[in-house]
Amino acid sequence: DAEITQSPRHKITETGRQVTLACHQTWNHNNMFWYRQDLGHGLRLIHYSYGVQDTNKGEVSDGYSVSRSNTEDLPLTLESAASSQTSVYFCASSQIPGTSGYNEQFFGPGTRLTVL
Amino acid sequence: AQKITQTQPGMFVQEKEAVTLDCTYDTSDPSYGLFWYKQPSSGEMIFLIYQGSYDQQNATEGRYSLNFQKARKSANLVISASQLGDSAMYFCAMREEGTSYGKLTFGQGTILTVHP
Numbered sequence: 001d002a003e004i005t006q007s008p009r010h011k012i013t014e015t016g017r018q019v020t021l022a023c024h025q026t027w028n029h030n031n032m033f034w035y036r037q038d039l040g041h042g043l044r045l046i047h048y049s050y051g052v053q054d055t056n057k058g059e060v061s062d063g064y065s066v067s068r069s070n071t072e073d074l075p076l077t078l079e080s081a082a083s084s085q086t087s088v089y090f091c092a093s094s095q096i097p098g099t100s101g102y103n104e105q106f107f108g109p110g111t112r113l114t115v116l
Numbered sequence: 117a118q119k120i121t122q123t124q125p126g127m128f129v130q131e132k133e134a135v136t137l138d139c140t141y142d143t144s145d146p147s148y149g150l151f152w153y154k155q156p157s158s159g160e161m162i163f164l165i166y167q168g169s170y171d172q173q174n175a176t177e178g179r180y181s182l183n184f185q186k187a188r189k190s191a192n193l194v195i196s197a198s199q200l201g202d203s204a205m206y207f208c209a210m211r212e213e214g215t216s217y218g219k220l221t222f223g224q225g226t227i228l229t230v231h232p
Contacts, residue, residue, distance in 0.1 A: 031218040042120075042207055042222035043161075050218065058219070090161060094218055103149060103168070105220055107161035 002027040006091050006108040014116055019078040021111050023091030029101070031094045032074040034058075034066065036087040037110075043090060049074055081115045088112050119143065120210050122223035129198045130231050136183070137193040137226050139208030147213040150191040151220065152182065155205040164206075167191060195228075203230045 004025040013019050025032065030051045035043040045058030047066040055066050063085060065077045078085055091108040095101030121140045129135040141150065152164040167175045167182045175182045183192040195202055205227050209220040 033219065035220075035222075040224060042224045043209075043220075044222070045219055048219055088159070092161075092220075097213070097218075102218075103166045104163045105151070105218075106163070107153075110159050110161075 004091060004093055004106050004108040006089075006111050008111060009109065010112045012114045012116065013081050015081060015083060017081050019081050019113065021076045021078075021089055021091075021113070023074045023076065023108060024072055025091075025093045025106070025108075026072065027093055027095075027101070027106060028071060029093035029106075030071070030096050032068070033092040033094075033105070034064070034074065034076045035090045035092065036060065036085075037090060038087050046076065046089075047074075078113075081113075083115050086113060086115045119221045120208055120223035122208055122226050124226045125224075126227045126229070128229050128231060129195075131200060132197055134194060134196045135198055135228065137195070137206050137208075137228065139191045139193065139223060141189050141191060141208075141210050143189075143210065143212050145212040145214040149211040149213070150182065150184070151209040151211070152180070152191075152193045153207045153209065154202075155207065155225070156201075157204070161207075165193070198230045200230050200232060203228060 007022045033048040034046040037043045044060045049068040089111045092105045094105040148169045150167045154162040165177045179196045181194045205225045207225045208223040
C-alpha cells in the first residue's frame with residue numbers, strides 16, 4: 001500500500017544545531033507540504049513543492065529550508081535550531097488538480113522535535 | 117484576518133447523540149475546497165470529508181456530513197450517533213484554488229469529548 005513516512009518520529013536537539021527531518025511518500029504525488037503544529041495555532045504551512053526542483057515558502061518559512069531532488073522525498077532542514085522551533089512537524093502530499101487524489105491531502109505520522 | 121475560524125475550543129457530547137462542530141471561513145476566491153480532519157490522541161491526521169465550493173449537495177461520508185452554507189461562509193461538521201472513538205481534535209481547513217493551489221489553511225481545532 002502507498003504511504004507517507006517521516007523520520008525520525010522523535011528528536012531532541014540543541015539550540016544552534018542543524019537538523020533534517022525526512023519525508024518519503026510512495027503515492028507518486030507531485031505536491032508535497034511541510035506543516036508545523038503548535039497549540040493555539042492549528043497547522044501552519046512551512047514550505048511546499050509542486051514537483052522536482054520546485055520549492056516555495058509558506059506562512060512560517062523563516063529558519064527552514066527544503067529541497068526536492070526526486071518525486072518521493074522532501075526533507076526539511078532547520079539551519080540553526082531555535083527553541084521556538086520546538087513543535088510537531090507534519091509532512092503531507094496530494095495529487096494535482098483534475099485527478100481523483102486531489103481532494104484529499106495525505107499526512108505522515110508526524111515528527112515531534114524538541115530544541116533545548 | 118483569520119481565514120478559518122473554529123470558535124469552539126472544546127465540545128462535549130453523549131455517546132449515540134449527534135454533534136455539530138462549527139467552522140467559518142473567509143475567502144474572495146470563487147473556487148475553494150473545505151476539508152475536515154480528525155486528530156486522535158495518537159497524533160495522526162485522518163481525512164474525514166471534503167466539500168467543493170461549487171458542489172450543490174452537502175458532502176457525506178458515513179456518519180460524517182458537512183453542512184455547507186455558502187452565503188454564510190460556514191462549513192460545519194456533523195457527526196451522527198457519536199462513538200467513544202470519536203473523541204479527538206477536529207480541524208477544519210480550506211484550499212483556495214486560485215491563489216493557494218494545493219495548500220491548506222487550518223483552523224485552530226476543536227477538541228471533542230464523547231461521554232459514555
